[in-house]
Amino acid sequence: MANERRSKGWRRLWTVTGWLTAGAFAVLWWRESGKEPVVSTPAPVVVREVKEVTRVVSAPPAVEKKEMEESGLAKAFREWSVRPELKGALVALCVLDEKGQTVYASPLAETALCPASAMKTVTTGAAFALLGPEFRFETTLTANAKPDAAGVLDGDLELVGSGDPTLSREDLEAMADAVVAKGVKKINGGIVVNTRVFSAEPVSEHWNWGDIGNAYGAGLFGVNVDHNRLVIAFDAAGKEGGPAKLTGSNPALKGIWWDNTVTTGPAGSGDQVTVFSEPRGRVVSLRGTVPLGENGFAVGAAMPDPPGYAEEVLRARLVKAGVKISGGASRRAETRMELARHASAALPEIVDHLHRVSDNLESQALFLTMGNLKREDPAKVVRRYWEEAGVAFEALRMVDGNGLARATMIRPVDLARVNWAASRAATGERFVKSLTGNGPMRSKRGAMSGVKTEVGFLQMPDGRQRVFAVMANGLDVEVDFWSVRMPLLEAVRTVE
Numbered sequence: 469m470a471n472e473r474r475s476k477g478w479r480r481l482w483t484v485t486g487w488l489t490a491g492a493f494a495v496l497w498w499r500e501s502g503k504e505p506v507v508s509t510p511a512p513v514v515v516r517e518v519k520e521v522t523r524v525v526s527a528p529p530a531v532e533k534k535e536m537e538e539s540g541l542a543k544a545f546r547e548w549s550v551r552p553e554l555k556g557a558l559v560a561l562c563v564l565d566e567k568g569q570t571v572y573a574s575p576l577a578e579t580a581l582c583p584a585s586a587m588k589t590v591t592t593g594a595a596f597a598l599l600g601p602e603f604r605f606e607t608t609l610t611a612n613a614k615p616d617a618a619g620v621l622d623g624d625l626e627l628v629g630s631g632d633p634t635l636s637r638e639d640l641e642a643m644a645d646a647v648v649a650k651g652v653k654k655i656n657g658g659i660v661v662n663t664r665v666f667s668a669e670p671v672s673e674h675w676n677w678g679d680i681g682n683a684y685g686a687g688l689f690g691v692n693v694d695h696n697r698l699v700i701a702f703d704a705a706g707k708e709g710g711p712a713k714l715t716g717s718n719p720a721l722k723g724i725w726w727d728n729t730v731t732t733g734p735a736g737s738g739d740q741v742t743v744f745s746e747p748r749g750r751v752v753s754l755r756g757t758v759p760l761g762e763n764g765f766a767v768g769a770a771m772p773d774p775p776g777y778a779e780e781v782l783r784a785r786l787v788k789a790g791v792k793i794s795g796g797a798s799r800r801a802e803t804r805m806e807l808a809r810h811a812s813a814a815l816p817e818i819v820d821h822l823h824r825v826s827d828n829l830e831s832q833a834l835f836l837t838m839g840n841l842k843r844e845d846p847a848k849v850v851r852r853y854w855e856e857a858g859v860a861f862e863a864l865r866m867v868d869g870n871g872l873a874r875a876t877m878i879r880p881v882d883l884a885r886v887n888w889a890a891s892r893a894a895t896g897e898r899f900v901k902s903l904t905g906n907g908p909m910r911s912k913r914g915a916m917s918g919v920k921t922e923v924g925f926l927q928m929p930d931g932r933q934r935v936f937a938v939m940a941n942g943l944d945v946e947v948d949f950w951s952v953r954m955p956l957l958e959a960v961r962t963v964e
Contacts (some may be wrong), residue, residue, distance in 0.1 A: 495819030533615045544959035549574070553952050557942040562880040563960055564935040568858075568888045571934065573881055580863035580877040581939045584914030586921035587871030587878065589903075592819045593890030594853045595834040596602035598841060605632030605812040605833070607691070609643050609782075610804035619653030625777060625786075626660040626804065629691035631834040632812050636694050637719070637781050639810045644785035646808035654792045659782055663690025666836050670747040673787035679751065681743035683768030685872060687745075688832045691778045692848055694719075695829055696771045700754070701744070703763045705732040712758045717769075722780065724772070725751050732768040743769040749778075819902045823912055828870040835869020857889040883923050883930050884937035891925065891935070900925060908961060913950075918942055920949040926961045936960050 536544070541563060549559050560576035595603075607630055612623040625647065627640075668910040670687030671680045679685035686696035698721065703713040712730040730741055741756040749772045758765045771777060783793060812818065815834075839846030847866040855861065865877040890899045903910040903924055911924025923937040938953055 473810045484858065491878045539572065539813045540963040542574075544956065544963055545572070545574050548956045548959070549621050551880045551952065553947045553949075554940065554943070557940050557944075559940045560880040560938070561956065561960075562884040562937045564884050564888050566933050568885065568892075568935075572882070577880045578862070580879050581921075581941045582864070582874050582916075582919050583871055583876065583883060583921045583923075583939060584919045585828075585877050586883065586912050586914035586923045586937075586939075587866070587876055588822065588826065588831045588869070588914075589890065589912050589923055590850060590866070590878070590883070591831050591838075591869040592822060592853070592902070593837050593886060593899055594850045595815060595819070595838060596890070596895040597893055598838050598849070598853060599815055599834070601814065601816050601895055601898065603635070603815040605630045605837075607632050607639070607643070607810045609647055609808040610806050612804060613650045614805055614807075615650065621652050621655045621657075624650055624656075624657035624660045625652075625655050625782070625807070626662055627691060628662045628804075629665055629689070629775075629934055631665050631688065631692070631833045631837060632689055632810075633688065633692050633695065633827070633829040634812045634818060635692055635810065640693065640778055640781045641785045643808040643810055644782050645789070648786065648789045648791060650807055652786075652791055652807070654788075654794070656794050658793065658795050659779050659786075661779050663775050664956070665690040665840065667867075668836055672873055674867045674875040676874070677744065678742055679872060680747075681745040681770050683770060684828055686829055687747045687771035688829055688934050689774050691775045692829065692833075693771070693774045693778050693781065696774045697826070698769050698771050700741075700760045700767045700769050702730060702741075702765045702767065704758050704760055704765065708734060708760055712765075714754065715764065719777065721771070721773075721777065723750055727751060727753040730754050732760050733756050735760040739765075739767055741767045743767070745770060745772045745918045746775050816898055816902065819899075823902050824904055826913070828872050831870035832868060854886055854889065857893070859889055862919060871928065873914075874919075875918070880937040880939045883921075883939070883947050884935050887923050887925070888935045888939070909957070915949075917945055920953075922953065926957065929962055934960060 499840055504938045531793070545561050558581060560579065560581060561572065561574045562577040563571040565571050572867060610626045610628055611621050614620070617622045642770070666688070670689050671685070675685060680687065683697045686690065689696070699718045701715045701717070703715055705711055710731050710732045714726055714728045714730070733740055737757060737759045739758070741754060741758060744753040744755070745751065752769070758767070786793065818830055821827060830860045838849050842849045846869065850866065850869070851861060851864065860884060861882050863877065863879055864882060865875060867873045867875050890896060893899070900910055903912050905911050905924065908927040909924060911922050914921040919941055921937070921939045924935070926934045926936060928934060936957070938956060940949060943949060
């Protein structure tokens with residue numbers, strides 16, 4: 469009986485425990501389901517939870533909303549950058565005020581892009597400061613001794629180059645005339661052309677093979693003649709697809725083999741010829757088309773061997789004047805005397821021309837000359853100058869001084885800051901004047917296939933000045949970017 473009573477007691481205990489457990493699970497289920505359980509939660513807890521939720525979802529103050537509003541230039545750039553002509557391209561804008569402070573920088577303004585010829589301003593601005601506005605390139609004709617009483621020069625006549633990119637055939641002929649005027653009648657040695665002023669190769673390894681044979685891609689030598697360019701003439705065939713006849717070049721070059729496969733294209737198709745050559749080479753390859761109906765159609769090309777041509781010019785002028793040149797073994801001595809000298813125009817005039825026609829040869833000459841001045845890599849010299857002027861470069865890659873290399877990269881914000889700093893230097897007013905344009909804008913453009921850049925200065929209606937850099941990479945080659953960018957620049961000039 470005692471065992472039976474204990475058994476019934478345990479059953480009652482388990483039954484009560486089971487009901488209590490079930491009740492607890494019921495409360496938890498009601499809470500999870502979002503419904504109030506039978507056992508209500510104390511009111512103070514509910515009040516605290518509601519207040520906390522209210523604080524999280526409350527709207528920010530009106531002041532914060534105002535700070536989030538889009539600026540006028542930001543809106544102008546956003547609306548401009550989604551134009552269909554710019555689809556798929558990388559576009560960026562940076563605008564600085566007169567104090568060099570950033571007025572607006574687009575999302576890509578701090579991303580390095582290819583600047584093309586707008587990079588020339590990085591070179592020219594530094595050249596004004598490092599070389600000085602009085603700088604001139606100088607080329608000399610020297611000998612190891614002055615001519616004897618009979619007019620015999622017992623040695624070589626040596627042309628010593630300084631890399632002058634503006635030296636012309638006429639300049640060389642005038643120097644030859646000066647030698648004749650000093651009584652030289654015979655040269656027992658030869659004519660030597662000294663190009664050792666630059667240790668760099670005439671063309672950068674980063675320039676495209678399709679550029680360096682063409683006039684704008686001519687290499688830079690220690691001695692250059694007529695911008696190292698020549699003109700090649702073609703007569704078109706009588707029908708499309710027929711072979712175009714090469715009729716000659718000006719100047720006529722000795723020892724050149726012309727590999728010509730140029731054909732005749734549609735009437736009005738323009739110059740579609742690409743010239744391939746290498747520095748000092750003797751083979752010039754001509755590919756592409758000239759337009760139907762054209763005779764004597766002129767195509768610009770790079771001169772493969774300007775120092776060799778300079779020697780030809782001097783020899784021909786001297787021989788014409790009656791000077792005998794034996795052409796024997798070189799008799800060059802270390803001690804030289806000057807017989808003739810030519811100085812280029814002063815730096816500001818060179819930069820005026822350089823900016824106006826975007827001359828790659830002149831810009832590269834200034835770039836390498838600054839390197840020679842400091843006996844360092846020219847890219848390091850130029851970079852250090854701008855950093856000391858307050859430009860904190862990031863992602864700068866300067867492999868040439870003219871922007872012909874697609875590997876040359878700079879951030880839009882840095883390009884703008886360089887131009888601002890150049891305008892504030894002692895020669896700043898002259899630098900700005902050298903840029904092209906009129907009215908409220910002066911600028912330097914850069915262009916190559918798919919790349920368009922412009923950097924410069926805009927005057928606002930109230931007289932204040934803004935510095936801007938607009939860059940576009942990856943453009944469709946058919947896009948007329950210079951027209952497309954006009955609304956953006958008008959916004960830069962007028963929008964606060």
